[in-house]
Amino acid sequence: MPHLELIDVSKAFNGVYAVTSMNLKVNEGEFVCLLGPSGCGKTTTLHMIAGFEAPTAGKVLLAGKDVTNFRPNQRGLGIVFQTYALFPHMTVAQNVSFGLEMRRVANAERERRVKKALDIVHLTEYKERYPRELSGGQKQRVALARALVIEPPVLLLDEPLSNLDAKLREVMQIELRRIQQQVGITTVMVTHDQAEALSISDRVMVMEKGKATQYDTPLKVYENPQSPFISTFVGKANMLRGAVLIEGGKYFACIAGMKLALDIDRYEGQRPGPGQEVILSLRPEKLCFAEPGLGIFDAQVKEKFFFGSQWHYTVTSPLGTLTVLQPNDGRQPNDVGDNISIGWGESSLRIVPNPENLDVVAAT
Ligand SMILES: Nc1ncnc2c1ncn2[C@@H]1O[C@H](COP(=O)(O)OP(=O)(O)OP(=O)(O)O)[C@@H](O)[C@H]1O
Ligand SMILES: [Mg+2]
16 A cells, blocks of 8 residues: 555645645655646645645545545645745754644654754754754754654645755755655655666656656656656756657667667567657767777767766767767867767667657757
């Protein structure tokens, strides 16, 4: 039985649907991210789980029990908002203790639990400080301790790291995952940052325009995206259009007059027939440079950008402009204008399911 379940949950504001028929199952101890662009309904979904918004239709189950009509305090879930919402006039320890006082937990027990929560988030030394005396990351950890201390059945996090600078954000992602695993708490986190969702969660729910579009492990979402939108929203992708050719049981894509081998075994949809138009994806980091004449086709370097660990190139090729990412191995990079050729491993050219029959033409 899932620990948390949404069954066909929808929410309309003034007749306009923000979330449509959302189904979600989260197992006990699992870390799930709701990932999608701004306005796709992530916060609305989280608020329906917490009880801040009543669904227009559908059910919310907690440990098998229908809690759809329960108020937030009856559900007792731990919530961390984007803004932290700490009490400015209370110390760190008082902020963390507050939820326990509201629940009339006895003094000794309260002290024990506050101490444990502060210990988990590494803030014991800061317990007498006020929020204004803390850094962004420390405030974020107080908010987390305050949610954990009530020992909720589910922890809900709405973009908890979005106020932090890039470096601290990365540190806190690892920290958050460590704490979640240590406590073993079922967690649903909202983020619009695909790298964050991939690195932190057991499963990712991709959302688009109020709908759940794919629910899979991070690796599956990245390697087998179920729509052109997911291909480009989760990671980067060169999107191409081609027609299917089948020869001797082998699948090829005909693109710009070239016959390119396809990895059909990894394709989970209904197999396309000969001549069928399909959308294809080539991940930029799966392409590599070779000497002219030695790769699959020749190309010319159009632009180059340095990202520290990687070089980001655009190249002019018979398939159009392609993005190519190459690891920075310390050697001299290719220059704009260089003639090169492009190669890739056998399974890198993939058909992307196109449930909405989108017209995708350009490489992005
Ligand atoms: N109380 C409300 N009244 C009317 N419309 C609302 C309300 N809350 C949300 N919406 C609308 O519902 C849609 C989804 O909003 P939601 O806040 O869930 O998006 P989100 O995915 O969390 O976006 P973001 O990443 O920007 O936080 C948006 O179009 C928003 O304008
Ligand atoms: Mg939101």
